Amino acid sequence: MVYPAKLTAEAIVRSALDLLEGGGKEALNMRALAGRLSVQPSSLYRYYPDRAALVAALEDHAALSLHGALREASRDRLPREALSAAAHAYLDYARAHPHLYGLMLAPRPPAPAGPGPGKDLWNHVLHLVGAVTGIPDDTGAAVAYWAFLHGYVQLERSGGFGLSGPRGGFERGLKALIRGLAHPDEEKGEGGAGP
Secondary structure, three states: OOOOHHHHHHHHHHHHHHHHHHHHHHHHHHHHHHHOOOOOHHOOOOOOOOOHHHHHHHHHHHHHHHHHHHHHHHHOOOOOHHHHHHHHHHHHHHOOOOHHHHOOOOOOOOOOOOOOOOHHHHHHHHHHHHHOOOOOOOOHHHHHHHHHHHHHHHHHHHHHOOOOOOOHHHHHHHHHHHHHHOOOHHHHHHHHOOO
């Protein structure tokens, strides 16, 4: 039991994550969350004024954890190897946390990206891609990379590959994408040992 005096924003997010991961976005409501924490729903509003604020905190958590997974996977690797390892970490994260991933990348109206975990995640992807293309702020290439990853995840999640499965399509597509993004000097140099 969590007593209201000991209730924290972190405890609320942890319990909300359990609800989300266990039952999807539909299971995430303030009444169920309050019941899980053994508090009155009104106690939650002191930390999160509404469900949208709680969802935003969960999205931040998802961006932080995905960023950490990509950073860890790509650490101390040559550029092309780092980009490939990050892609596999992205796919692993989406598979391990489907509801959290879905929440983070749910459709929403375009808006300027302010500072925060989502922007930090994007900047890391931009850095990894830029190390391969040779262009530090290569937004077009980063969008192509992210679109490939997200598209694959969505097709896999929806059963879009059918009974035959993707038949190595992820590896083949990833290798072709990275090869196509590679700066000519990077392809001949140290990063050429990648996929």
